[in-house]
Ligand SMILES: Nc1nc2c(ncn2[C@@H]2O[C@H](COP(=O)(O)OP(=O)(O)OP(=O)(O)O)[C@@H](O)[C@H]2O)c(=O)[nH]1
């Protein structure tokens with residue numbers, strides 16, 4: 312749960328090559344991940360049955376050659392703060408550079424688990440050179456070749472060994488909500504509005520990876536966990552308006568949640584950072600409620616909620632079926648509505664449609680709008696089943712699953728969304744051979 316490895320290192324050492332290699336281990340297993348674009352920043356890796364996240368900090372580099380030292384330093388500090396393991400990448404062909412020394416210096420002083428990954432060790436001759444990197448004063452080193460995969464198995468074995476496989480948290484079976492968003496959107500304010508003044512209703516639970524992962528909220532008929540409130544409340548030493556910062560902060564909270572309340576600053580609107588976080592929520596298949604916060608600051612004559620809503624949805628397209636709540640933490644407007652929507656989305660996420668009802672409704676739709684035939688082949692959908700997954704997923708059993716194209720799957724998804732309430736929740740459609 313929330314096992315995060317961050318790759319740091321200067322430009323051109325091979326960070327993205329390693330990232331691709333690590334995250335491919337998952338795509339190979341979970342091959343039906345269509346609809347969501349892969350990016351070079353954040354991906355999942357599965358090794359020996361353990362799943363963890365990999366973040367490529369290089370994806371946030373500005374420019375490339377002319378990155379300022381200060382910028383890199385910040386990035387490394389954020390990675391140290393937010394990741395569980397740092398993969399410090401080095402290049403055997405260039406040896407140790409000034410930059411490497413600077414990063415090693417920061418890493419040595421941190422208490423984080425650091426692994427030096429010496430890349431481009433494509434042949435055994437370079438193996439001896441790789442051991443020079445021990446002079447940077449870090450304990451662990453793995454020589455690898457990202458390009459041909461040499462040494463990456465050993466590195467993965469070690470990572471899996473270091474990550475805790477089961478977290479020792481006494482967790483109840485109640486919804487887990489995460490409040491995420493860019494710096495200054497109002498996350499701490501809303502958490503404090505919920506739990507701040509009434510400590511007696513707050514029960515912090517200790518996890519192994521963090522001081523406090525879950526805070527229980529139990530009043531007004533609600534009972535749920537707020538995820539990673541420690542992370543929300545604690546101001547970072549490097550709390551800059553960096554995109555990398557807000558994304559790193561969000562990852563763990565999102566992974567540990569069922570539903571995310573994504574806070575947008577109404578005065579700024581939806582920007583690329585918000586889109587990035589929204590995308591992370593999607594890729595982790597979590598529920599989402601979008602809060603347009605600081606609504607008190609908006610001149611209502613010029614900006615109606617309806618107009619604003621349309622703008623927000625267009626920024627998050629193609630996924631548009633999610634609730635939007637206009638909040639003000641300052642005037643306490645609709646913050647309980649926000650909670651109610653989070654609960655509703657949780658209910659949607661856990662909704663199970665009885666097989667008979669599902670077939671009755673969907674067979675009719677399929678009958679009226681059959682999948683278009685491809686290459687003269689007719690596709691016959693025989694029956695439909697909701698899979699026993701954590702997020703709604705439906706399997707359509709048919710004779711020729713490979714011939715059903717994405718537009719038809721989207722058509723089926725939209726019909727399902729119309730028929731039953733799945734607002735705020737990703738719905739997956741699978742074609743299966745029968
Ligand atoms: N010989 C060799 N070349 C490699 C290896 N891994 C990566 N490269 C090459 O090194 C170059 C840089 O690789 P990237 O993965 O783009 O490096 P990066 O660290 O992500 O670079 P930035 O995007 O600038 O941060 C590319 O030309 C790769 O093909 C390797 O194991 N051996």
Ligand SMILES: Nc1nc2c(ncn2[C@@H]2O[C@H](COP(=O)(O)OP(=O)(O)OP(=O)(O)O)[C@@H](O)[C@H]2O)c(=O)[nH]1
Nearest residue numbers: 493494495496497498499500604605606639640641
């Ligand atoms: N006018 C107005 N100001 C708000 C509202 N919510 C939060 N603020 C203000 O916005 C500023 C940032 O709020 P925070 O709660 O610290 O934001 P945050 O998202 O936790 O920020 P980081 O800790 O940097 O990630 C503070 O000055 C709040 O008082 C709101 O609804 N209306």
